[in-house]
Amino acid sequence: MTGTVTSFGYSGVSLQQTLNLTSLSQKNSSLQTQASTGVISDSYAGLGTARTQALALQPAITQVTAWSSNITTAQNRLTTTQSVLSQISTIASNLNETLSTLAGSVSSSTIGTAAQQAKTALTSLGNLLNTQQGDSYIFSGLQSSKAPVNGDPGNSDLASSISEAVNQMGTDGASSVLSSTLTLAGNSSDNQPFSASLSTDPTTAAAQNLQIVTGKNETATAGIVATQGTASSDSSTGSPIRDLMRNLMVVASLGSADPGDADYTQLIQGLQDTNTAAIDGLSDMSGVLGVQQNSLTSQSAMLEQMKSALTTQLGTTKDADLAQVSVQLNDTSNQLQASYSIIADMKGMTLASYL
Structure with missing residues (x-):
């Protein structure tokens, strides 16, 4: 019974953590790309609502x-x-x-x-x-x-x-x-x-x-x-x-x-x-x-x-704000590290850990 509860509890929380971890990883990867290339996205689709202006410029x-x-x-x-x-x-x-x-x-x-x-x-x-x-x-x-x-x-x-x-x-x-x-x-x-x-x-x-x-x-x-x-x-x-x-x-x-x-x-x-x-x-x-x-x-x-x-107009549309990207990248990295730690800790939890 204890194993069942533990498995159920861990399974639900783990799924949420995994989803969060995937989202953070994707965000981190995007920010790293912006930091290295200096642009928001290497595709027009990634520019969101700004893509119309970029496509015209x-x-x-x-x-x-x-x-x-x-x-x-x-x-x-x-x-x-x-x-x-x-x-x-x-x-x-x-x-x-x-x-x-x-x-x-x-x-x-x-x-x-x-x-x-x-x-x-x-x-x-x-x-x-x-x-x-x-x-x-x-x-x-x-x-x-x-x-x-x-x-x-x-x-x-x-x-x-x-x-x-x-x-x-x-x-x-x-x-x-x-x-x-x-x-x-x-x-x-x-x-x-x-x-x-x-x-x-x-x-x-x-x-x-x-x-x-x-x-x-x-x-x-x-x-x-x-x-x-x-x-x-x-x-x-x-x-x-x-x-x-x-x-x-x-x-x-x-x-x-x-x-x-x-x-x-x-x-x-x-x-x-x-x-x-x-x-x-x-x-x-x-x-x-x-x-x-x-x-x-x-x-x-x-x-x-x-x-x-x-070119200046296009840069305003496509270029990343490197100062802001640096801050976001640091925050995302910290969140990723925290998520990894939580998942690692959850692997050793039992029902007693929830009581």
């Missing part, structure tokens, strides 16, 4: 991070573009110096040297325009996977056509050569030397600038297109880079020109005027890139502030 942070990444990529592209454009401007400036020399009293040998330098500059210009940032051609705009220039511009059909026009100077005159070479440069066929998408008028080319997503329903222009510019005129194709390329091709074709010919002098003067305008156009393009860079820098700063605010 996390995608927002991911989206803002993606926009920031787009801007970083674009800024790197713009930095490279500015550097390359500076080198192209140097080619244009060097050509201006060459033209100043050719405008003076020169020999056929000097003209031949200038022609060879122009051919070398054409090769360099083509290589610069085909600069890549990663797998993307920085001067190709929307068609960034396609090289803007096909091969060496000095070996293109355009170069051959311009050379033929220059060789007719003695017959057609300098004015005709200046006009016809501009027309040829402004209407080059696909891949001679520019890619099909860039073998178009300057304003249409400008519309092909790369656009990046910088926010909800927000995009920004990042870069320039090789053949972009304004409407053509009697002295320009409208595209500074096209003008520079044409000028180099004309000089590269002067090997047999007579420096004492009046048409020669007029031709050089016309090239100087066009090239000076091309240098100004390249400077304007650099300014456009600078505006884009400044705009993206401001947008990036705003997105960083937004990301910081959203």
Whole structure:
């Protein structure tokens, strides 16, 4: 009888203690996880009523991070573009110096040297325009996977056509050569030397600038297109880079020109005027890139502030109060220890222990 009572009493109390012990163990484990990870729960379900806000904040942070990444990529592209454009401007400036020399009293040998330098500059210009940032051609705009220039511009059909026009100077005159070479440069066929998408008028080319997503329903222009510019005129194709390329091709074709010919002098003067305008156009393009860079820098700063605010909100929802967790963990550990002691003591109890 005593054993029966003892068994019954112990069994009932033991069951309750076991349940309490299980609950305390689970609570202790949860608190230890919070203390080690710094978050309330490793799942949204464990956040209770706060999970709705957390579920909304996390995608927002991911989206803002993606926009920031787009801007970083674009800024790197713009930095490279500015550097390359500076080198192209140097080619244009060097050509201006060459033209100043050719405008003076020169020999056929000097003209031949200038022609060879122009051919070398054409090769360099083509290589610069085909600069890549990663797998993307920085001067190709929307068609960034396609090289803007096909091969060496000095070996293109355009170069051959311009050379033929220059060789007719003695017959057609300098004015005709200046006009016809501009027309040829402004209407080059696909891949001679520019890619099909860039073998178009300057304003249409400008519309092909790369656009990046910088926010909800927000995009920004990042870069320039090789053949972009304004409407053509009697002295320009409208595209500074096209003008520079044409000028180099004309000089590269002067090997047999007579420096004492009046048409020669007029031709050089016309090239100087066009090239000076091309240098100004390249400077304007650099300014456009600078505006884009400044705009993206401001947008990036705003997105960083937004990301910081959203992260703080998410932290308020998910992060554990470590000071409070420490206190609760200590209390829970003490309760667990007490429960273990009670259960251990109960194992040795008899009916007399209840009397």
